[in-house]
Amino acid sequence: MKEIPAVGLGTWKATPGEVTQAVKVAIDTGYRHFDCAFYYHNESESEDWDLPLDRNGMVIPSDTDYLDTWEAMESLVLEGLVRAIGVSNFNQEQLERLLDKPNLKIMPQTNQIECHPYLTQEPLIKFCQSRGVVVTAYRPLGGYSDGMDMREDPVIQDIAEKYKKSAAQIMIRFQIQRGVVVIPKSVTPKRIVENFQVFDFELSEEDMTALLLLNQNLRLATFPAAANHKDYPFGKLPDV
Structure with missing residues (x-):
């Protein structure tokens, strides 16, 4: 089993210019975990579209x-x-x-999934941890739901005020205490540091329970639809 820092920098949807500066700030801050992918299209080598499409898109x-x-x-x-x-x-x-x-030779070290207070993923996280697979939470700060920024949720705001921390810090700490690696994305230097x-x-057991109770099984990450393929992970999203 390899070690992985509990907090990393997400780079999804960060443009090439933005991501370069964000990574520089993150390194100076102490980050040693960076979430990158060809699919993110923010590397100079990644200008060509990588998902083949049919005539209907x-x-x-x-x-x-x-x-x-x-x-x-493997x-x-x-x-x-x-x-x-x-x-x-x-x-x-x-x-x-x-x-x-x-004939499995190499164990999967992690399963990276969308996870935030509105999508707590309790059953899947417990299963992964029971089998020795680390869970990495992407989109841990959520996003907009019904026009509201998840960070403005009253429960999260109250907990943030209690600890004199930002809502984002509460949501990140929430994942850490669950034993989940977390990769919040930001290109704003102040927020990268924060x-x-x-x-x-450390969040109390009571506050952890309050955050878990916010679960709505709400998915915010969307992917291109796949044609007639029930198992394709970018079409009908799997129940993770």
Whole structure:
């Protein structure tokens, strides 16, 4: 099992110019975990669109079984090209199928999923942790729901006032105390620094319960639809 910092910097939807400066600020702040992906399109090498579309604008999925893809990823670890591999947006059924693979050589180190107080993911997190898979929470600060910024939720605001912290810091600390790695995205220097200042306080059990009770199973992350493919992770979102 490899170690991973509990707090990282998310770079999803940060433009190339923005992300460069954000990473510089984060490094100076003490971040050593950066969430990057070809799909984010904020690297100079990533200018071409990477999802093939049909004439109706629907994603054309691959027929390759993700277990076969995993074997190819395992070879990268065995050849010393990467240190660890994991998955993203996997539900329990998908992850269980991978973990129970007869000839599994390399365990998935993490399952990266959308997770915030309105989508607490309790069953999936418990399953992952029971099988030794670290959960990484993306979009931990939520976003807008019915025109309201999740950080303005009265419960979160009250807890933030109690600890003299920002709503974002409360939402990040919430994940840390659940044993979940968290990767809040920001390109604002002040917020990048603030999001890292979450190790000098601890939420009470009562406040953790109050945050868990905010759950609405609300998904905010959306992906292009896939044509006629029930298992494609960017079409009908899996129940994670």
